[in-house]
Amino acid sequence: DIQMTQSPSSLSTSVGDRVTITCRASQSISSYLNWYQQRPGKAPELLISATSSLQSGVPSRFSGSGSGTDFTLTISSLQPEDFATYYCQQSYSMPYSFGQGTKLDIK
Amino acid sequence: QVQLVESGGGVVQPGRSLRLSCAASGFSFSGYAMNWVRQAPGKGLEWVAFISHDESNKQYAESAKGRFTISRDNSKYTLFLEMSSLRNEDTAVYYCARDGWVEATRTIFDSWGQGTLVTVSS
Numbered sequence: 001d002i003q004m005t006q007s008p009s010s011l012s013t014s015v016g017d018r019v020t021i022t023c024r025a026s027q028s029i030s031s032y033l034n035w036y037q038q039r040p041g042k043a044p045e046l047l048i049s050a051t052s053s054l055q056s057g058v059p060s061r062f063s064g065s066g067s068g069t070d071f072t073l074t075i076s077s078l079q080p081e082d083f084a085t086y087y088c089q090q091s092y093s094m095p096y097s098f099g100q101g102t103k104l105d106i107k
Numbered sequence: 108q109v110q111l112v113e114s115g116g117g118v119v120q121p122g123r124s125l126r127l128s129c130a131a132s133g134f135s136f137s138g139y140a141m142n143w144v145r146q147a148p149g150k151g152l153e154w155v156a157f158i159s160h161d162e163s164n165k166q167y168a169e170s171a172k173g174r175f176t177i178s179r180d181n182s183k184y185t186l187f188l189e190m191s192s193l194r195n196e197d198t199a200v201y202y203c204a205r206d207g208w209v210e211a212t213r214t215i216f217d218s219w220g221q222g223t224l225v226t227v228s229s
Contacts, residue, residue, distance in 0.1 A: 043222055046207075050211050091214045
């Protein structure tokens, strides 16, 4: 099974900050890496698929990069609505696995 | 628009069974694979089960194998998860999620329901 490890687990940030979240796979997953945002008390929402493809309606301040085992999610300038928990997920093979999440909170 | 509405959660004793449902609308249900994903209180996301659009392929997480059964009724636009021999560690919010599989992405969970809480406790 493929293990996904995110870092950091949490981050205290401010509006306007640039944030980078890292996700590492235990083996190569090519570009089959997706990112989800989960706001408190809500269901997750798909942000980015296949490493770097933004879903419709996702602001351009979000971007993704990487390949193989190392991936990043970058938010160029944090907005108040971005304070949430972010999860990476590999779709390379079953069982599909998620990272443990990165919680962004207000400094 | 795509809508997924889960139901059937509640409090259940260890060892008992529970059946979750997910009512789909706003898309051609029979054309999509579906998944169940769960989230224990204060914890991360865990994929539980997958079913292909025509039920020909079903896959389970190790934690669900032998105890959970995923199924669907395409005529009623409904997904199910039958859970038996429930354990305390099965306590979680259970989400149904549409599988937006395409070659470039493989499985992505592109739409989610609001979730239904299952609490396993004596």
